[in-house]
Amino acid sequence: MSRTILKMAHISKVFPGVKALDGVDLEVEKGEIHALIGENGAGKSTLMKVLSGVHPFGTYEGDIFYKGERCEFKDINSSEARGIVIIHQELALIPEMSIAENIFLGNEQATKGLINWSDTILKTTELLKKVGLKIDPQMKIKQIGIGQQQLVEIAKALSKNVQLLILDEPTASLNEEDSANLLRLLREFKQLGMTSILISHKLKELLSISDSLTILRDGQTVQSLSLKRENISEAMIIKGMVGRELDQLYPEKQAEIGETALEIKNWSVDDPDNPERKRLDRVNLTVRKGEVIGIAGLMGAGRTELAMSIFGRSYGRNIRGDVYKNGKLIDVSTVDKAISNGLAYVSEDRKEFGLILMDSVKNNLTLANLKAISHYGVLNLNKEVEVTKRLIKKMNIKTPNLGQKTEHLSGGNQQKVVLGKWLHAEPDVLILDEPTRGIDVGAKFEIYKIIRSLTEQGKSILLISSELPEILGLCDRIYTLNEGRITGELVRQDADQEKLMMYMTESWRS
Incomplete structure (x- = not known):
């Protein structure tokens, strides 16, 4: 008896001016975690939208076989009725509604048109327990973190009796702890017989959790590999994704570092929703011409708050401190003034x-x-x-x-x-907040080359990233941030992941 639960054969999909999929084949076994890998634009998300009915039957060419039957999903409801549930990279939760309301939205627990709230809360509690969340089902989505919201999405999928779970970049916005919890949950689901298709650019994660993988490139299937039968390395996957080997992920630095271009002095910012809470406390840092400065910190440390408050006071209240450019005090009190003074901000x-x-x-x-x-x-x-x-x-x-x-x-x-x-x-100074989040290794390399070329022109870069290898690979100096305070400053030669994490958590104080 075949263990194949899903077979997609010769799938092609065309958008105006773009052929997104060109005869793609995908085969997934029951009860496995199958990784779908490729550069941005390779067709991964489009293929999964075809499978889930987001792109309905008739808008693509090819065949879908699920549990041995040929399927023609006309919308997402028809695929969910068969137990196929997709969780998109942008979570489909309504912030002002409660967890329970979000989980059963469109699937209300009602009798004769009246919602049974006791039943809704009880079932939500049971679902949250399955995903390891011990929180009040009546809390609003906006009151919980991104990691918890991701688990709520999975609980919502479980409420639909999911048998094939599709996750599109589920850990892209999560910190290491939340990512580890999510991967642990997928392993538990696998033990219970659930099948998962996982799209991610985090190759180490995929290699640690997947049973098999399929690589797409330019809308076509490049290869399918079994991690149980073959010894697969990151280098092999990267070569399949981009069609070439990336021997050196971080381009060599050529720029000469010059004089101080930007200086932040005694920068303090209060929380806009809670004036008694400081989000940044007397931050001091400098960036020189041709230099890449890294800001490393755990989620909630104040990295984005620092960037946005410097760039036109786009975040916070009661902002204190001074900004100097080329030794002169400048006014960055509005976005227009920040831009006119040579600053630019690329949001996360x-x-x-x-x-x-x-x-x-x-x-x-x-x-x-x-x-x-x-x-x-x-x-x-x-x-x-x-x-x-x-x-x-x-x-x-x-x-x-x-x-x-x-x-x-x-x-x-x-x-x-x-x-x-x-x-x-x-601009003279670019503040880059998670510039490579959610993009593949090939696109990352191109972004890194752009950053290098900017420093060679004498531009100054302030780089915020959650990926410590990226910080270490690109930055000349690194500041660590914890609870809104600078806890360390290291030159790249003296830094490693363990040392950065020590300063980011201030464990060196204990």
Whole structure:
């Protein structure tokens, strides 16, 4: 008897101007954890949206066989009725509603049209217990952390009697502890016979948990491998993903470090919702020309709060302290003033704060510096096209045309559009907040090369990252942050992951 629970054969899917899938094959065994790997734009998410009915039957070519039967899912409800549940990278939870309401949204526990709240709360409690959450089912989603929200999504999937669980980048926004808890939960589900398909760019995670994997590249299946029968390395996976070996993930540094470009003195910020709580407490740091400075800290340490408060006081209240550029005090009290003083900020959430997804690549790229392509307040359309083409070439953005909506680009190309937009503003200091979050190893390498080229031009980079190898691979100096305070400053040669974690947790004090 075949152990195959899912077979997708010759799946092709076309969007305007883009062939996202080109004859993809995927086979998954019952009760296994199957990794789906590829660069951004390889077609992973599109393939899973075909499977789950987000892209309904009739909008793609090829066949889906589930439990031996050919399936034609017309929408997500029809796939969920068969026990196939997808959890997208952007969690589909409503912040103002309770955990219980979110879990049973669209599947209300009702009798004759009336919701049975006692039954709803009881069942929610049981589901939360299964995913290891001991919290009040009546708490609002906005009151719990990202890691707990991810578990609520899984509890919601369990309420639908899930048999095949699809997780798209489930640990992208999680810290190490929450990521470990989620992976442990998937192993427990596997012991109970559940099948999982896991999309992730974190290769170490995938190798530690997966039974088999399929690599996609440019909308096609490159290879399928069994981790139980073959000795698979990260290097082998990377070669399959990008079509080449990345012998050196972090480009060699060529830039010479110059004088101090930016100095932050005694920077303190209060929580906007709780003025009695300090989010940043007398932070002092410097960034020199041609230098990459790393900010390392656990989630909640104040890294993003630091970046946003410096950039036009976009976060916080009762902000105190001074910002100096090239030795002179500057005014960064608004975003316009921060930009005019040569600062740029790439947000960790590119879709929410970095891009207008419904707008074109052209309009997004030129948005941060319209003055440069205007004359007396009137846009010079020819110059706009010229600048856009130059930025697309410089950033190596893969787009079929200048008018392509940014939402249709891969995550890596979206990130390059955000970077290109700020380069068009010609900043001297770039604050990069998780610039490679949710993008594949090939796109990361391109972002790293861009960072290196910027420092060679004398630009200064303030880099925030949750990935310590990235901090160690790119940064010249590293500041550690804990509970809003600088706890350490290390040059790269003296730093390693253990030492950084020690300062990030202040365990050296104990």
